Amino acid sequence: MSQVRSFFSTTLLTSRWACVFFALLFGIAGTFSFSPFHFWPAAILSLFGLLSLTLNRSIKQSALIGFCWGLGLFGSGISWVYVSIFQFGGMSAPISLFIVLLLVAYLSLYVLLFSCLLGALCPQTTWWRLTLAAPVFWQITEYLRGSIFTGFPWLQFGYTQIQGPLQGIAPILGVEGITFILMIVTGLLAYAWHQRLKIALLLALAFLFLPWPLRYLDWFTPEPKKAVQVALVQGNIDQAIKMDIHSVNDILQIYKNETLPDIDKASIIIWPESAIPDIEKNQKTFLKEMDELLRNHHASLITGILGEQKSSAAPIHDLLFNKVIVIGEKKPYEYPAMNSYEKHHLVPFGEFIPLENMLHRLIPFFNRPMSSFSSGRYEQAPLNVKGLNVITAICYEIILGQQIRDNFQPNADFLLTISNDAWFGHSIGPWQHFQMARMRALELGRPLLRVTNTGVTALIGPRGNVLAQLPQFTRQVLKATLIPTSGITPYARFGIWPLWSMALIMGGIALYCSLHTSFGLNKKGKREQ
Structure with a gap:
């Protein structure tokens, strides 16, 4: 020594x-x-x-x-x-x-x-x-x-x-x-x-x-009386196909086909970030059909989609949002879905471009589709699905502990994050992302559902432990029983x-x-x- x-x-x-x-x-x-x-x-x-x-x-x-x-x-x-x-x-x-x-x-x-x-x-x-x-x-x-x-x-x-x-x-x-x-x-x-x-x-x-x-x-109390069957759909859609506007119908059919076998078994079905890679108003027919199908089978769907609304500052331009909506609840779906969440924390150069006009001309990387999103509100009400309150984060947001904590409410039943880490291939990035998502469950004493396009899709317990998980780069459905929890950790308080x-x-x-x-x-x- x-x-x-x-x-x-x-x-x-x-x-x-x-x-x-x-x-x-x-x-x-x-x-x-x-x-x-x-x-x-x-x-x-x-x-x-x-x-x-x-x-x-x-x-x-x-x-x-x-x-x-x-x-x-x-x-x-x-x-x-x-x-x-x-x-x-x-x-x-x-x-x-x-x-x-x-x-x-x-x-x-x-x-x-x-x-x-x-x-x-x-x-x-x-x-x-x-x-x-x-x-x-x-x-x-x-x-x-x-x-x-x-x-x-x-x-x-x-x-x-x-x-x-x-x-x-x-x-x-x-x-x-x-x-x-x-x-x-x-x-x-x-x-x-x-x-x-x-x-x-x-x-x-x-x-x-x-x-x-x-x-x-x-720091938490399990609520077995609220236990619910969930189905987490990992679509494993190739990123090149996902960015092709002509592939939208094929992608929707893939998710529908993966969902149908479990529609009578799971009360809550979840699709990943931008699983519907199109603007909500363009998919009203599909959403109404899915909504009716789900309600007939007493199931609800949480899915990533793109939202759009008119800008009051610039009426000729529409604002685009990275969004989560819920359909299949008791009230039939109507456009736009009110039971929704809009991503707040956008990724620079991924979802919005600083100095946008100049960089679009200089560097073709910044001309990627869907790279000009608008930001949702910092604090938003939980999603409500099957009577359960869900604290939601899209992709990158789950690494922001303070934001998740500020949106947390004592009556929250579980946490949800949907993501698309296909951008990072077979690298270590998705695993680091997964590790950070697990920390949010541990901090707040709530189980967390993580649903992604290519993985890692998993059910995480309120101690940050992995209860069930799908392998990466496979098209599968993770079927599990989610037991909500109650209670307030010191960090949450x-x-x-x-x-x-x-x-x-x-x-x-x-x-x-x-x-x-x-x-x-x-x-x-x-x-x-």
């Missing part, structure tokens, strides 16, 4: 290129803590590397290390974006690679900011730098990453604990709270390593493993404010200690002169 520590203290402290190399390596290691790898200790190793490499560095050196660590994490962790741009966007390989590198570099700037804040405000290697300031600054920069330019809060390390020892923190402080505690654990480990303190190591192990029993607390309050106190203590230490050093230096 002493030889390893000696290697790090000599090689890494003296060689700038060694620092860059190891920063990249530690960043890449972080990707293996997420799905589909699920090796959660890699998250601690990755963050440990970042904190250790930035010790005793100038602000410029810390900035470089932080940026390179970010390149390693995001360059490996969101490489799946390349599949969407190259395979489905019609871009050449070099341009697709350039766009991905640009996104990776942008996300790495937030790690650079974290390293700079830590080096500027807490320059000494102290316990408060690593265990108080680091978690607070990480929380701030992660919040910024998830907010600026509509945000991209992908690869938050708290998600790695969906099966780890900190799992029980999720219903109390949410995924951000788990990330916060992971940073405290990592800071203690870095301090123990640097200062050779066993007490810091023991504290790190305590923070990591003492929360383990929290996973067995029941209070949100993220307890975490921010704790961060404010810890940040204040860290800054006070840092200023007091710096003042003492300056005063000592003057006396010696």
Whole structure:
């Protein structure tokens, strides 16, 4: 152990290129803590590397290390974006690679900011730098990453604990709270390593493993009397066909054929995002036929579709929405469906184009069909199907814990997310997306149905556990019994404010200690002169 520590203290402290190399390596290691790898200790190793490499560095050196660590994490962790741009966007390989590198570099700037804040405000290697300031600054920069330019809060390390020892923190402080505690654990480990303190190591192990029993607390109550049979239809429609307007009728027939065998068995049938790849008003005949068929068999259908309405600001232009509707209820379907949800959080360059007119002319990737959606309201009423209240999110929205929590209501029976991850092919992206969806169930204590075009389609329990799942890239129907739950988790009740309050106190203590230490050093230096 002493030889390893000696290697790090000599090689890494003296060689700038060694620092860059190891920063990249530690960043890449972080990707293996997420799905589909699920090796959660890699998250601690990755963050440990970042904190250790930035010790005793100038602000410029810390900035470089932080940026390179970010390149390693995001360059490996969101490489799946390349599949969407190259395979489905019609871009050449070099341009697709350039766009991905640009996104990776942008996300790495937030790690650079974290390293700079830590080096500027807490320059000494102290316990408060690593265990108080680091978690607070990480929380701030992660919040910024998830907010600026509509945000991209992908690869938050708290998600790695969906099966780890900190799992029980999720219903109390949410995924951000788990990330916060992971940073405290990592800071203690870095301090123990640097200062050779066993007490810091023991504290790190305590923070990591003492929360383990929290996973067995029941923040929810199962409601078996409300149990309902569900059928989740995974259409496995090729993305090239899905984007072809001439294939709409064929796609509708596929979903209808997959639904008919279970129409007498399941009370709730669910199709994925944009399963009906057309505007609702164009499919009124089909929807009325399906509505009558479903009502005759006492079943209801939840499906993704496209919505349209006139714009009051520009009457000659129609607003397009990524939408979910319910048909087959007691009241016959009438256009437009009122029992519906419109996606609020749109994906930049996927569902809306910043600087749209200019980019459409310059880059053909942005001329993709259905890339100019409008945003629905931030808070919307739950869908109501078979007397059950359903909190709904479309695709990307399920990774936004705060938005799902703000739409959550105490009378919610279960969560639903529909998606189409065919854009990302056989990459790791859909599995990361699936992992984040599981966290929403754990945070709010509600079962979650996830229905996708190509997978991962699954029934997730209120503890974030997978109860049933379909294999990817198959055309199948997942038949299961859904048992709703009731009850309010602390996270559902209070949100993220307890975490921010704790961060404010810890940040204040860290800054006070840092200023007091710096003042003492300056005063000592003057006396010696």
